[in-house]
Amino acid sequence: xxxxxxxxxxxxxxxxxxxxxxxxxxxxxxxxxxxxxxxxxxxxxxxxxxxxxxxxxxxxxxxxxxxxxxxxxxxxxxxxxxxxxxxxxxxxxxxxxxxxxxxxxxxxxxxxxxxxxxxxxxxxxxxxxxxxxxxxxxxxxxxxxxxxxxxxxxxxxxxxxxxxxxxxxxxxxxxxxxxxxxxxxxxxxxxxxxxxxxxxxxxxxxxxxxxxxxxxxxxxxxxxxxxxxxxxxxxxxxxxxxxxxxxxxxxxxxxxxxxxxxxxxxxxxxxxxxxxxxxxxxxxxxxxxxxxxxxxxxxxxxxxxxxxxxxxxxxxxxxxxxxxxxxxxxxxxxxxxxxxxxxxxxxxxxxxxxxxxxxxxxxxxxxxxxxxxxxxxxxxxxxxxxxxxxxxxxxxxxxxxxxxxxxxxxxxxxxxxxxxxxxxxxxxx
Numbered sequence: 271x272x273x274x275x276x277x278x279x280x281x282x283x284x285x286x287x288x289x290x291x292x293x294x295x296x297x298x299x300x301x302x303x304x305x306x307x308x309x310x311x312x313x314x315x316x317x318x319x320x321x322x323x324x325x326x327x328x329x330x331x332x333x334x335x336x337x338x339x340x341x342x343x344x345x346x347x348x349x350x351x352x353x354x355x356x357x358x359x360x361x362x363x364x365x366x367x368x369x370x371x372x373x374x375x376x377x378x379x380x381x382x383x384x385x386x387x388x389x390x391x392x393x394x395x396x397x398x399x400x401x402x403x404x405x406x407x408x409x410x411x412x413x414x415x416x417x418x419x420x421x422x423x424x425x426x427x428x429x430x431x432x433x434x435x436x437x438x439x440x441x442x443x444x445x446x447x448x449x450x451x452x453x454x455x456x457x458x459x460x461x462x463x464x465x466x467x468x469x470x471x472x473x474x475x476x477x478x479x480x481x482x483x484x485x486x487x488x489x490x491x492x493x494x495x496x497x498x499x500x501x502x503x504x505x506x507x508x509x510x511x512x513x514x515x516x517x518x519x520x521x522x523x524x525x526x527x528x529x530x531x532x533x534x535x536x537x538x539x540x541x542x543x544x545x546x547x548x549x550x551x552x553x554x555x556x557x558x559x560x561x562x563x564x565x566x567x568x569x570x571x572x573x574x575x576x577x578x579x580x581x582x583x584x585x586x587x588x589x590x591x592x593x594x595x596x597x598x599x600x601x602x603x604x605x606x607x608x609x610x611x612x613x614x615x616x617x618x619x620x621x622x623x624x625x626x627x628x629x630x631x632x633x634x635x636x637x638x639x640x641x642x643x644x645x646x647x648x649x650x651x652x653x654x655x656x657x658x659x660x661x662x663x664x665x666x667x668x669x670x671x672x673x674x675x676x677x678x679x680x681x682x683x684x685x686x687x688x689x690x691x692x693x694x695x696x697x698x699x
Contacts, residue, residue: 273665281388281665282573285657288384289650297646299323300376304641307363307370310405313340316361320375320402327383329400337418338411342402346386352395353670355660356421356616357381358429358599360406369637375402376646377430380653385660396664399424403598408447410555412598416615426566426617426663426673427602430652432640433622434630436579438571439562440620443491444526445519445596448554450499451477451537453546458508467508471501473546474512480536481516492529493519519596522559523604558600561680563617565673566659570621573658577651595631617677619659623652 273281289296299319306315317333317340325331329344336343359378363370382400389396401420405411412420421427453474458467481494488494496516502509518533520526534550541548574580603618625648627639639645662669 285384288387310362310409336415336420340404344400347397348389353425354397356399356424356427377653381656432625436624442560443519444559445557450551452549455510457510470512471509473544477540491521557596558604560600561603569659573655
């Protein structure tokens, strides 16, 4: 179907008014999540609070959904049929700060309830699905949900994120969240017979130095970070066990595999040089790089400009620049086409909106800014842009067709990529 311009504008105006009418309750929701930070997989208050609200608004709610105890699925359809648009909500706090110093879920809820209101008021076909996606901060919540069919029968997936700058054509980096390297040596008394020992601390130290030297041969978008978590307990004993934890990032999943192999070569070389046994424990998640669907992003950009937020940076510059952070939203936006896949990725966008701070996510300054009313107002503006875009995909055949055409072209560009299925494909030393 295709809406006339007056009909489309009427729906946009209704959605905008719905969000304004719900501003007090949305702000209360915003402050509740903000003042009750919960770490990954422990977001019980957020889960219960959000699902209770959505049940009262006549969403069909599934609690503890898609393999995660703090995930949920909330669907609304007024008359059945039509396209199904998903919106992701994130609500886990940041480990280390134990605060919401990255994102919150208010924009997603505002988008979902305003679109639901429009579907009901105008008796429109289509479904809006709000997915509660916990454990984005290192827990790979959306990856588990992908594996448990959360995104099947979804035509497009939208989410937005507060930041220190606004980006429409967001490109995140691919990241491996937790690669642990262990070394097993042999204990010996450091004064009596140090020559009888095999020093595991030497091994992890040598690996650390090797990674540092290797950075000279990394690309500007490659990242390797790490900490030594175990290096022995007493200075008079040659340590027989050491361990380091490493995070690896790269421009895309293919490049990530290359950088990981470089890191593993550093680990293997240190083991050989010191006589230790090297072990690799891949306990993390592989976060794919976000593949923004330009058609949806273009609609979002046009809507934000209509609402008074023209973009300072050009779209070509945004497409070239790679944001240094990673997100499991990248896995939702990717494409997999090999026969064993029971997971379906979907056309997606992940724009960011400026909340008025100089520093990026994961800082105390960002946490302070995220709790301001200014940030809340910017959040609602972004929600309107997402809601208008969701309506475009649902009701405009041309927008939907262009979106799907771009997504199919992306499949050919990426090809088969088993690596985004959790922590299995990059798990060998």
